[in-house]
Amino acid sequence: MKFKSAGIIIALILIMFMSAIETSIISLALPTIKDDLNVKSSVSLVFAVYFIAIVIANPIVGELLSRVKIIYLTITGLILFTLGSLFSGLSDTFTILIISRFIQGLGSGILMALSQIVPKLAFPIPFRYKVMGMVGSVWGVASLLGPLMGGAILEIASWHWLFFINLPIAVIAGALVLWTFHFEDEVLVKNRLDYKGLALFYVMIAALMVTVLSTAHLVYNSIGFIVFLLAALLLFKAEKKQRVPFIPVTEFKRTIIIVFLTDFLYAIMLMGYNLYMPIYLQEEVGLSPLQSGLTIFPISLAWITINFNMPRIEAGRTKKMLYLSAFTSLMLCSILLLFGSSVPLFTAVSLLLAGASFGIVYTKDSITVQEESSPEQMKRMMSLYTLTKSLGNSIGSTIMGYIYVLPVVLIGPNIHNVMLAVIIILLVLMGLWTTCYKEQSRQ
Structure with a gap:
């Protein structure tokens, strides 16, 4: 691997790690932040404004990329994220913290969208599969390291350092971006904004x-x-x-629509696994944050393993077969957890099936949007694709939270509510892909 390629991959991983870990590292400090800043309103605003800012920033990235080079937009995102992190750490009132988190979320929204576009410009298939796998699995790794890092930092320092930890990472990522994010395939146009x-x-x-x-x-x-x-x-x-629309509606052919919907629903289900499985393991099974993190780590392990072997896995299989296999894998995992979620080792082994499913679907979704969008609209479509994932994450974290705390549990502990919801969503997806998707002839 060339040094420049390695630099691009490391920069992408650092960028995604900073964005992803913000959803997990702060959670342990919420009680402390509430007491320290004398918060009278809901302290969950710390998360809500971050997600809202991401949703605001995601869609505009595709429009900006037709006018601005990726390197400049990436540096802008890093500057916003760094400033947001700095002032979040320096906050002495809840109002300043919320404003700072919003700025941080804007930077994160820009960076998350770019992480889906850069691999298309930098790497050919099949190596792109491996890069997408490494970048995508960062979410799972962050869900493990977030509580560990947060707990360790809170043991030796104040909650402010949960934000300051981003500063050296952002500086390293910025240096790598300045060195490596120079792409020959970038095409800039001057169109009137819609x-x-x-x-x-x-x-x-x-x-x-x-x-x-x-x-x-x-x-x-x-x-x-x-x-x-x-x-x-x-x-x-x-x-x-519109001649050059903000939303390229003509790009939304049947396959693209199905892929967007699949990604949205998978983002919702991922929140059920990544957010509420650790809560269940700690509150109801009695594991420590470290033990619960290690228990769900097989999701990340299977995710990245699948992506490194994606060309071999999809060889000789149709797209429909690949997706239906992924849905079956996640459904089998959910069914197993209905009966053995109280046993950590059994849960960890079962979650390998979930990681394999997320790895296949997320990587294949991204590649499908990249390859089936027209070259002139690819950047816009990828930013909209990232928005779909962000909406699924933000909405999923809330919906799965409602489902998790439902007073009527059909069978067993609260996590079974989430597993049943996942099974229902998977049945919908199986029906969608079986009845609506039409396989295209391979060239």
Whole structure:
């Protein structure tokens, strides 16, 4: 491997690690932050504003990439993330912390979108599979290291250092970006920005989040859903008339739509595994944060192993067969955990099936969007693909939380509610791929 290629991969891993670990390393410090800053409102705003900022930043990246080189946009994302981390650590009031987390989330949203685009420009298939596997598995590794790093830092220092730890990582990543992010295939154009499409799109996303996340009153959910449908209809009509639309609606062929929906639902299910399985293992099984992290680590292990062997796995198999095999693997894992989740070793072995499923689906989804989008719209489509994943993560963390704490548990402990929800989602996906996907002839 050339030094430049290694530098690109290390930069991507560091960028994704910083973005991913922010969802896990801070959780242990919430009680301390609440007491230290005398928080009267919900301390969960620390997470909510971070996710909202990511959702705001993701879609605009594709538009900016048609006008700005990747290296400049990456450095901008790193600067925002670094400043957000710095001022989060320096915060002496909850208001300053929330504003700083929002800035940090904007930087993270830019960086997360770019991490899906850079491999396409830098690496050919099949090596791109391995790179996507390494970058994708960072989420699983972060879910393990987050509680460990957070616990260790809180033992020897204050919660402020949970944010300061990002600063040296960002500096190293920035140096690698300046050295390696120079790509010959970048094409910049000067088109008029589609302000109408941009505005309608953000209205649609905001309405969707109100529909799903609002718990104040059912009326708000209903109004949000109606606004979402109206904005989606107006957006579709408006973008079909644009020569260079903000949302390239003509790119959304049947396969792309199915892949986007699959990725959204898989992001929801991943939150069920990555967020609530550790909570269950600690609160109900009695494991320590370290032990629960080690128990779910097989997800990351299987994920990266699958991606290193992806060309061999998909050889001779149709795309439909590959996806249905991945769905079956995750369903088998969920069924096994309905009967043996109280035994950590059994849980760890079962989670290998989940990691294999996430590895196949996430990598294949990303590659499919990269390859089936037109070259001039690939960057926009990849930023929208990243947005889909971010929406799934933010909505999934809330939905799976509701499901986890349902007062009526059908069978066994609370985690079984999550497993049953995953099984239902997988049945929907199996039906979708069986009835709607049409295999294309290979050239």
